[in-house]
Amino acid sequence: MISAQISVGIATVSASEALRGSKTFPVTATQFNTRIEALGWGDFDRVMGPLVFDLTYINMSVVVDDTFEERVGALWTAMFPNIDRELPPGLTQAELQGENFHKWRNAWYDVHTLWAHLNAERDVFVMTNTKDFQKNADKLALHGLKAVHTPAEALRILTN
DSSP states (O other): OOOOOOEEEEGGGGSSSSSSSOOOOOHHHHHHHHHHHHHTTSSSSEEOEOOOOOOOSSGGGEEOOTHHHHHHHHHHHHTTTSSSSOTTTTTTTOOOOTTTHHHHHHHHHHHHHHHHHHHHOOSSOOOOOOOOHHHHHHHHHHTTEEEEEEEHHHHHHOOO
8 A cells, every 4th residue: 555645735925816806916914814714725734935025925935045036037937938027117016916917927926836836845736727837847847846737637636
């Protein structure tokens, strides 16, 4: 009999995603945790994302080391070579949250969530939008991504 310990974690970077059916973000860590509790995921570990002022929660993030910028840049290039990583100078929060930066926000979320997963040395990356990860699987494997599945796929694997 083969036994495996399975650890499920929720990336705290998830708070940068707008709520489904809404354009609002959980403003505080308390709101984020309330959202997680309401989904029934309160017992899951938190996989801490990088501390980014105005985008992540200070008490639910990790201070990054000297390899962070290079690693995130490499992940961004592998996944989103056609989206400029640098934001224009003087961009306001309102502009950043607007429709013109929707693709940039999604790219930022995907890259930073993947960084959190890799930094926490997790084996299976689970997320609902796997398109960009699957289409770039070979490039991302070079950066340490072992597997990516939707929640339904992961559940099917775990129950078979």
